[in-house]
Amino acid sequence: MWTVPEETFNSEKQHHKETIFTIGNGYLSTRGAFEEGYPGDSRATFIHGVFDDVPLVFTELANAPDWLPIQVYLNGERFSLASGTVESFERQLDLRTGKLTRTIRWCSPTGDKATLRFERFASLHDEHLLCIRCRVTPEFDGDLEIRASLNGNMDNEGFNHWRWVEQGERDGAYYLHNRTRATGIDVVLAMRLIYTQAAASFEYWDAQNVPTLRVAFAAKDGETISIDKFVGIATSRDTEDPLRMATEHVLAVQSWDSAFEANQQAWEREWERCDIEIEGDEEAQLAIRFNMFQLLIAAPRHDNRVNIGAKTLSGFGYRGHSFWDTEIFMLPLFIYTAPEIARNLLDYRYQRLPGARQKAQGNGFEGAQFPWESADTGEEVTPTWVPHYADRTKLIRIWTGDIEIHISADVAYAAHLYWKVTGDEAWFVEKGAELIFDTAKFWASRAEWDQEFERYEFNDVIGPDEYHDHVDNNFYTNRMAKWNLQTALDVLKWLKEHAPVKADELIQRLELSPERLQTWQDVLTGIYLSVRSNGLIEQFEGYFQRRDVDLASLEPRDISAQVLFGIEGCNETQILKQPDVLMLQYLLRENFTDEQLRVNYDYYTPRTDHTFGSSLGPSIQAIMACEVGKPDDAYEHFIRAVRADLRDVRGNASDGIHGASAGGTWQAVVFGFGGLRVGSQGWSTHPRLPKHWKRLSFRFMHRGQLEVVEITNPVLSYKLQGQHRDRDEFRTRGLEV
Amino acid sequence: MWTVPEETFNSEKQHHKETIFTIGNGYLSTRGAFEEGYPGDSRATFIHGVFDDVPLVFTELANAPDWLPIQVYLNGERFSLASGTVESFERQLDLRTGKLTRTIRWCSPTGDKATLRFERFASLHDEHLLCIRCRVTPEFDGDLEIRASLNGNMDNEGFNHWRWVEQGERDGAYYLHNRTRATGIDVVLAMRLIYTQAAASFEYWDAQNVPTLRVAFAAKDGETISIDKFVGIATSRDTEDPLRMATEHVLAVQSWDSAFEANQQAWEREWERCDIEIEGDEEAQLAIRFNMFQLLIAAPRHDNRVNIGAKTLSGFGYRGHSFWDTEIFMLPLFIYTAPEIARNLLDYRYQRLPGARQKAQGNGFEGAQFPWESADTGEEVTPTWVPHYADRTKLIRIWTGDIEIHISADVAYAAHLYWKVTGDEAWFVEKGAELIFDTAKFWASRAEWDQEFERYEFNDVIGPDEYHDHVDNNFYTNRMAKWNLQTALDVLKWLKEHAPVKADELIQRLELSPERLQTWQDVLTGIYLSVRSNGLIEQFEGYFQRRDVDLASLEPRDISAQVLFGIEGCNETQILKQPDVLMLQYLLRENFTDEQLRVNYDYYTPRTDHTFGSSLGPSIQAIMACEVGKPDDAYEHFIRAVRADLRDVRGNASDGIHGASAGGTWQAVVFGFGGLRVGSQGWSTHPRLPKHWKRLSFRFMHRGQLEVVEITNPVLSYKLQGQHRDRDEFRTRGLEV
Numbered sequence A, B: 001m002w003t004v005p006e007e008t009f010n011s012e013k014q015h016h017k018e019t020i021f022t023i024g025n026g027y028l029s030t031r032g033a034f035e036e037g038y039p040g041d042s043r044a045t046f047i048h049g050v051f052d053d054v055p056l057v058f059t060e061l062a063n064a065p066d067w068l069p070i071q072v073y074l075n076g077e078r079f080s081l082a083s084g085t086v087e088s089f090e091r092q093l094d095l096r097t098g099k100l101t102r103t104i105r106w107c108s109p110t111g112d113k114a115t116l117r118f119e120r121f122a123s124l125h126d127e128h129l130l131c132i133r134c135r136v137t138p139e140f141d142g143d144l145e146i147r148a149s150l151n152g153n154m155d156n157e158g159f160n161h162w163r164w165v166e167q168g169e170r171d172g173a174y175y176l177h178n179r180t181r182a183t184g185i186d187v188v189l190a191m192r193l194i195y196t197q198a199a200a201s202f203e204y205w206d207a208q209n210v211p212t213l214r215v216a217f218a219a220k221d222g223e224t225i226s227i228d229k230f231v232g233i234a235t236s237r238d239t240e241d242p243l244r245m246a247t248e249h250v251l252a253v254q255s256w257d258s259a260f261e262a263n264q265q266a267w268e269r270e271w272e273r274c275d276i277e278i279e280g281d282e283e284a285q286l287a288i289r290f291n292m293f294q295l296l297i298a299a300p301r302h303d304n305r306v307n308i309g310a311k312t313l314s315g316f317g318y319r320g321h322s323f324w325d326t327e328i329f330m331l332p333l334f335i336y337t338a339p340e341i342a343r344n345l346l347d348y349r350y351q352r353l354p355g356a357r358q359k360a361q362g363n364g365f366e367g368a369q370f371p372w373e374s375a376d377t378g379e380e381v382t383p384t385w386v387p388h389y390a391d392r393t394k395l396i397r398i399w400t401g402d403i404e405i406h407i408s409a410d411v412a413y414a415a416h417l418y419w420k421v422t423g424d425e426a427w428f429v430e431k432g433a434e435l436i437f438d439t440a441k442f443w444a445s446r447a448e449w450d451q452e453f454e455r456y457e458f459n460d461v462i463g464p465d466e467y468h469d470h471v472d473n474n475f476y477t478n479r480m481a482k483w484n485l486q487t488a489l490d491v492l493k494w495l496k497e498h499a500p501v502k503a504d505e506l507i508q509r510l511e512l513s514p515e516r517l518q519t520w521q522d523v524l525t526g527i528y529l530s531v532r533s534n535g536l537i538e539q540f541e542g543y544f545q546r547r548d549v550d551l552a553s554l555e556p557r558d559i560s561a562q563v564l565f566g567i568e569g570c571n572e573t574q575i576l577k578q579p580d581v582l583m584l585q586y587l588l589r590e591n592f593t594d595e596q597l598r599v600n601y602d603y604y605t606p607r608t609d610h611t612f613g614s615s616l617g618p619s620i621q622a623i624m625a626c627e628v629g630k631p632d633d634a635y636e637h638f639i640r641a642v643r644a645d646l647r648d649v650r651g652n653a654s655d656g657i658h659g660a661s662a663g664g665t666w667q668a669v670v671f672g673f674g675g676l677r678v679g680s681q682g683w684s685t686h687p688r689l690p691k692h693w694k695r696l697s698f699r700f701m702h703r704g705q706l707e708v709v710e711i712t713n714p715v716l717s718y719k720l721q722g723q724h725r726d727r728d729e730f731r732t733r734g735l736e737v
Helices: A011-020 A242-251 A256-274 A282-296 A324-337 A339-351 A353-362 A407-422 A425-446 A475-498 A500-509 A514-526 A561-565 A567-571 A580-587 A594-607 A617-627 A631-642 A644-648 A659-673 A725-733 B011-020 B242-251 B256-274 B282-296 B324-337 B339-351 B353-362 B407-422 B425-446 B475-498 B500-509 B514-526 B561-565 B567-571 B580-587 B594-607 B617-627 B631-642 B644-648 B659-673 B725-733
Strands: A003-006 A028-030 A045-054 A058-063 A070-074 A085-094 A099-107 A113-122 A129-138 A142-149 A162-170 A173-180 A186-195 A201-205 A212-219 A225-235 A277-279 A385-387 A395-397 A448-450 A455-457 A695-702 A705-712 A718-721 B003-006 B028-030 B045-054 B058-063 B070-074 B085-094 B099-107 B113-122 B129-138 B142-149 B162-170 B173-180 B186-195 B201-205 B212-219 B225-235 B277-279 B385-387 B395-397 B448-450 B455-457 B695-702 B705-712 B718-721
Touching (some): A003 A011, A003 A282, A011 A644, A045 A225, A070 A113, A070 A129, A129 A142, A129 A256, A186 A212, A186 A242, A225 A242, A256 A282, A256 A324, A256 A695, A277 A282, A282 A324, A282 A631, A282 A659, A324 A407, A324 A695, A407 A425, A407 A475, A425 A475, A425 A500, A475 A514, A561 A567, A580 A617, A631 A644, B011 B644, B070 B113, B070 B129, B142 B225, B173 B242, B212 B225, B225 B242, B256 B282, B256 B695, B277 B282, B282 B631, B282 B644, B339 B425, B353 B425, B407 B475, B425 B475, B425 B500, B425 B514, B475 B580, B580 B594, B617 B631, B631 B644, B659 B695
Antiparallel strands (some): A003 A085, A028 A045, A070 A142, A099 A113, A113 A129, A162 A173, A186 A225, A385 A395, A448 A455, A695 A705, A705 A718, B028 B045, B045 B058, B113 B129, B162 B173, B173 B186, B277 B695, B448 B455
């Protein structure tokens, strides 16, 4: 169960399929558009960190010069799925090796037939190497022509970010050198063809911004002609001489086989540490691997200056900007299976502390207020206004960049989790602690003292549930702020003991005076948290007074509750976009009893727009269903999450992969069904598998060691692999330690 | 004095010069970018009516596929002014024939020298034909290579409007077929090369979206090699089969000489009816021709579905949208010298009455409210918000589309003027009268009755002087509304007499009931017009209470008063962007005595930001200076207007030609210095030439006859040519008749 298949081509679904068939290597990703093009295709390659300015929405990942183009001509007729007759079509993405394969039997308008096979991968072994193989088996004698190009004329839904710089040939590699308009980032692609059949002719067309290699062959019925197109790629973010780097990487290739072999080995190592096996549920098996694959190809392995966007590197949605989606949804996969990637992603936040401090200062606060949307500079890049979807003379004000403040605590939480799970003390002392202190400073300055009720409040915010904006005392926000302040005090205490020099430095630099620490203590003690005696939490102040709607009675729906009731109308109800309170209980699980979980689960679950609300919700909902002992409900939410992109359940997969949902599905399997808990002394599992799952196996790194968990169903036994056999005892105790 | 020269190339001024050296033929215009390109160039071709959607500003003229590209290689070194050594450079625009010529002696980085000469014109004889000649005289023996392309990868300051459709060869013409993204307009360019020297090789590079012809020659020292590139062009606005049309036009070319000869003859006919001769002032002579040329190349000769944008077809400024600039500033040139062009432009407004009616209705009014900015559909396309120039998170609200309502009267005024000057009764009955009635309906419904003062008011408007917005009872607006209502009543009376069937039809269709006509009469009588006893007009209610600033004391300035004081600050002063009241007195001259002119001239002139306010102001100011007997002052304003683009006096000529200013300069010469007045029975002149002008000659059509006016200075005599010698008497009386 490693192959995502497609058996027919449906042009109406082409943008969805382009997203599904995205390939990548953590340096870049390329959507699954066809080599030869198709009318209206949305072809795109996004390279990490290659942002450029754009009106209104500030900045976006620039759609890079296209490395895909290959045109095939049968007796002068250009191959295209939009002409002639498609006699058969098949496409497959091999998740195990990151290779996309497409096979078409095509009859040209004038009746010449051939079978064409395209294979492509972005090498995980050499991030600067991209490979396409094109094999054509003609069913005629005549002319066969293959043209391979680089195309610098790419745009982001109309906006062209590129200026042509130069192009030419160097040592047999044909290159194209472009530069982003505003940010001045250079990108060079260098192309080389390898083929063994004797060519009738070879030409280089030095056409402006589309350097093209044309190779003609004498076609013979039944004789396959094969061309391998290799492309080296480098940017001025990587080196001072990207032309040289791109050329070197493409010239270093020995053969398709050797390049693929190296790629395959790199992927083997990747899956070795993170694969999940599910027996008894083929759909879940394939889908969980697909979700992990999409995160793996977006994960920066060698660059700590970038983060993963909400739509990974797979589409134009959210323009490559990063949200809390990374820290809360995607990061756990990496913290637990690939700590060096998690560290890169956290380094990105650490390096952007100046931007976060500037944002806090600009709003009259102290410390670090992380931007809701973050790109290259670390400043806030949430658009303040976007065009109204129906009336082009109107604009809609987007408030998340102003008041969805919980992200600062989310970043701190992720830094703390990384430390706790990996035990990477050096990183935590050097960078993590500062992230936690500086966000704590922000929270203390952002808290408002209410004289009447004698409490600290956070008013006019947006919580994770974005159906309700401009609310006061969102429980998630308040409780995470409290966690952030308490953790900062705890960490400072620890740091003074374990790294006193660094502690002193930070106390000085961040002005962590005794008075400030006292303020932190006062604020965290006084933060308003509304919990009823039975444990029911009010999502925000006044939530229970909003109109209660029986969501179930509105089924079946094919639109979100927000569309159904309108933005304002929905705001007035208790309907949730995602389970805000449950999310908080998930993150701070140890602070709540099972009964408290159940009370809130029972209240909020029927009020949540699971089907068309946030794609972030279902996986968390699945975990909490497991926690309250409802594995069947859990499976329903889990399967919704894991299908999000494969089945395009929300109808917007064309914009790109739902990265948070993908990260959430890994958590749902491992922490939900698997019930993994990692504590300060070790880890344990609490399996609660869906009825039809026969076996679940997952892997994670625990303090530098690979652990392999095997769970059978019913849970008669589970086998544990790993180095630390001596911890077997508490593993089977099923208790957190 | 027909040649606009450039003697050195300065890359810092390249965008200004691209505007200056725009060529065109009324079907399209092409900025003066180099055939071979230059880093950062702003190359553009705009075709009338080829609009496409764009975010935020709604619609714009799409920068068309580029017909210019020619690359020259000397022994493999690509010619560019950005490399090697430019030994000499010269560029000339011949206003008499619309031909742009550039001659460069260049030494390549490796030391090969050649003289290159490029000539180009867009045929005025055949609007669908574009021609470039490239002549290279090498000073070496070796290889010379010339590549000619069509380039579909064009954008509007980043936004690419085009989707590639197809390309190929047909009957020896190499074509490129593209389509606008949203509006689906097809554009085809078809290219053909003619050269007589024997080529060493000829290749066609069928590169995606950049079809390229490559011709190699054996270069011989001193032997000139010449290639003519012809491009046929057509759109789906012209024909159902633009490919066929583009191909036919390019294949019809016999030779460069014959194509140029036909173009030259067309230009001769053009200048024959409108040329102005000024003796004693070489700068003014060249500049007035330049200003007229820029309007002539933007004037649609065979298309009545388009209008001229504020920046003509010469730049990205205002995105090809049309304003009152056409009717009040540019149209008189055409009404008086090329009535069929004026009729096309007025037809555009007539056809867009449905859009104007929709706008009125949407605002709760009756009749036709013309949009402040107009493009293809006739709906309002003024952007409502534009990004703040300094703070990218902010937007600026643009109010002109909402409340700069005077344009509806301006359109009516132009329709009436066209009729009065040309005597084209058929058009006026068929279309013009309806324009006047329907705008009158708008004004009557827009007027607000003030119970307290018992008067009709137009509140919350912007007048021509845009330094003051949201004002009440702008005199220009109120008085033009009154004119519109009175003229509607007069015209209806006339129509009943002269075209009773049409009158009945319009009375029915536009519901011109006796009650409505009575309302018109009531409103026009009651419209509030604030004039002091000495004739001084208050520009708008409360204007005289605004802060009075001594503008002269702030000289010299290099910024506008609005930048100096800020938008709000300037609004609070009496400083004007342009002479609002004088403009009104100019349009409705016969309603004011000379003394009333003088009083207002003396008051408003020192309060007007002549240097950095509106480019629309100086030419009108010049006319009014003539009217009040100040020809020296008049010349100062005139020369400022006529230099606007040639000398880039406002620093924004790179955005395109100031079309209104260009049209105003013609009016300043003819109505200001020449003092032409056309009345119902004939015409007269009242010359008041600048001291140093020795002779002024201008031409105009009067009721189908070409009139040539000759004025010497001092005005000892003036000679009149024309058919209607019997009207000589009143011509010399110097009185309006």
